[in-house]
Amino acid sequence: MxxxxxxxxxxxxxxxxxxPAAAAEVDQIAQHALIGMSGKALHACLGRPAERRAVGYEAxxxxxxxxxxxxxxxxxxxxxxxxxxxxxxxxxxxxxxRYGVSQVYYTLPGGAPLPLxxxxxxxxxxxxxxxxxxxxx
Numbered sequence: 462m463x464x465x466x467x468x469x470x471x472x473x474x475x476x477x478x479x480x481p482a483a484a485a486e487v488d489q490i491a492q493h494a495l496i497g498m499s500g501k502a503l504h505a506c507l508g509r510p511a512e513r514r515a516v517g518y519e520a521x522x523x524x525x526x527x528x529x530x531x532x533x534x535x536x537x538x539x540x541x542x543x544x545x546x547x548x549x550x551x552x553x554x555x556x557x558x559r560y561g562v563s564q565v566y567y568t569l570p571g572g573a574p575l576p577l578x579x580x581x582x583x584x585x586x587x588x589x590x591x592x593x594x595x596x597x598x
Contacts, residue, residue, distance in 0.1 A: 494589035497561045506588040511552075519558045527551035527567060527581035551581035 495503075503522070512523040529549040552572075556564040567581035568574060575581060 492565050492585045495555075495562050495565060495585060497563075498589075499561045500557050503555060503557070503562060503588075506591050519556055519563070522555045522557055524553045524555070524583075525550055525570060527553045527583045529575070530580045530582055531578060551575065551579075553581065553583045 500520075500522075507524050507526065510522040511525050512521075514521045514523075527550065529551050550570060552568045552570055554566050554568060555562050556566075565585075569576075
């Protein structure tokens with residue numbers, strides 16, 4: 462039985478070594494560039510939102526433009542049941558306040574939260590660049 466904890470430690474170390482590095486992703490950097498973007502610039506980039514909801518002094522703009530992707534190492538594909546949902550549609554929601562976009566978050570269509578292990582990707586970098594907000598800075 463003493464070998465079992467040792468094997469678990471070796472397997473854990475191997476998984477950490479093979480897992481992707483924690484470098485910032487281009488999409489995350491581009492999304493950060495969208496913070497502070499004006500409503501006009503957002504409208505010029507993404508068009509008219511599918512839904513606009515006023516909440517106090519802020520507005521929540523919903524765009525059904527995201528694509529669901531599964532997060533996790535590719536070699537664990539047989540164990541990853543989230544991969545079955547990959548490729549679906551997700552909503553990108555922008556909280557627009559007095560000084561522009563203050564938050565970007567993601568939901569399933571209808572407002573339900575994303576399942577654990579799912580990411581929502583959208584063309585954030587192209588939008589940031591078209592608004593003159595270089596994501597590389």
